[in-house]
Amino acid sequence: MSTVFRDLLKKIASGEHTGHNLTRAEAATATKMMLRKEATPAQIGAFLIAHRIKRPTPEEIAGMLDAYDELGPKLQPIAWEQPVIVLGIPYDGRTRTAPISPVTALLLAASGQPVIMHGGDCFPTKYGVPLVEIWQRLGVDWTGLSLEKSQQVFEKTGLGFVYTPKHFPLTNSIWEYRDQLGKRPPLATMELIWCPYAGNAHIIAGFVHPPTEKLFQNTLALRGVTQLTTVKGLEGSCELPRDRTAIIGITRTSELDETGNISIERLHLSPRDYGFTTKNEPLGTTEELIADIQGVLNGKPSDLMQTALWNGGFYLWRCGICSDMREGIAKAEELFTSDVVTQKLEELSSNLLS
Incomplete structure (x- = not known):
């Protein structure tokens, strides 16, 4: 038993009146x-569930990311x-x-x-379809690539994938606890903003609850x-x-605001305004x-093409490839119908095999 870890566990698991947050x-x-x-x-089990109940702070999530940076893999910068x-x-x-998302990445x-x-791979607690399986079927x-080979593919095609079971095997045992606890630990939230790239990166993160978005902003600001x-x-x-x-937060500046946090501009996009049916594809x-x-x-x-155009149009605009959403949607449709995206998939597949 680790007495050092026990002391850290006691800090977060001692309840509302005597417990304390961890430092970074x-x-x-x-x-x-x-x-x-x-x-x-x-x-470990006690820590993960106690930390979830307590709710993590930006400093704690920043510390977790520091640990991932120290122990985990990173694809190296490319000339871009x-x-x-x-x-x-x-x-x-x-x-x-x-x-x-795989289609958006190809686009x-x-x-x-x-x-x-x-x-x-397929993780608890949802055990849903993982993206790596979709890629396999395409x-x-x-899953079989070394990190060095993934780097080569990334450099040649502009697409990279860090497959954590192989490239960061230290994380494998942690996720065994997710099924036993029946809840996602804060580590799962942290991974949404983990950046396995050593160069200039633009992080795209999804969220469900508004407090999570604020947690992301404050953590990354630190x-x-x-x-x-x-x-x-x-x-x-x-x-x-x-x-x-669609409720979206975007940064317009590379500087922190006067409070030391990321300045986020709120964007609301209605699919109906762009001619899309208001139904998610099941x-x-x-x-x-x-x-x-x-x-x-x-x-x-x-129907899935509508989802692809809706997402593709947004990201083409957000990345600066197109000047606005409508141009992005039109550009996405042009690329899909001209086989350019299919050619990128074929290029990716051939580079994996070479």
């Missing part, structure tokens, strides 16, 4: 001790003037709505905007990160919904999803 350094220490299994299983997009969707899969890469994704298997887009997205992802107005079988995605890549009109 203490949170980093606790995270490293859990990842390295220097704490006992009883201590604009920030690389990091789509943080490692959560625990999708169960209700059809995911479109951006085909437009010259590099993208990095990260995540793992002919792109990230780390000096100012390039952030937050999306109240589908199932906690950074995918824009079609059944309601998730059927994985086979049906892949068939629908392949239809999108081949430029075929469908």
Whole structure:
């Protein structure tokens, strides 16, 4: 048993009147001790559930990110003037709505905007469809690549994927606790804004509850990160919904505001204003999803194509490739119908095999 870890556990698990938040350094220490299994299983389980009940602070999440930076992998910088997009969707899969993020990543890469994704396999508590499985079904298997090979693919195609079970195996044991506890620990929230890239990055993070968005902003401000887009997205992802107005937070400056926080501009986008039906595409079988995605890549009109255009148009505009949403949507449609995105998928697949 680790007495050091026990003291950290006592701080967060002592209740409303006698408990205390961890400092950033203490949170980093606790995270490293859990990842390295220097704490006992009883201590780790108690810490994860106590921390969830207490709710993490920006300083604690910043410390967790510090630990990931120290122990985890990073793709190295490439020669690109604009920030690389990091789509943080490692959560625990999708169960209700059809995911479109791999298509969005292909679209951006085909437009010259590099993208990095990260995540793992089917995780508790939802045990939904993970993005890595969608990529596999499209002919792109990230799971067997070394980090060095992923770097090569990233440099050649503009698309990278950090597959945590292989590239960051220290995290594997932590997620075993998620099923046993029946709840996501704050580490799962932290991973949404984790940046496994050593260069200039623009972090895209999805959220469900407004306090989470504020937690992201304040945490990244402590780390000096100012390039952030937050999306109240589908199932906690950074995918824009079609059944309601999309609530988005964007940064317009690379400087912190007078309070030392990230200055966020609120954006509300209504799908109806752009001619889209107000309905999310439900998730059927994985086979049906892949068939629908392949239809999108081949430029075929469908409900999922509307989701692809809605999201693609936004991100083409947000990355500065297009001047506004309408131009972005038109550009996305042009790229899908001209086979440019399909060609990017083929290029990606061939580079993985070479």
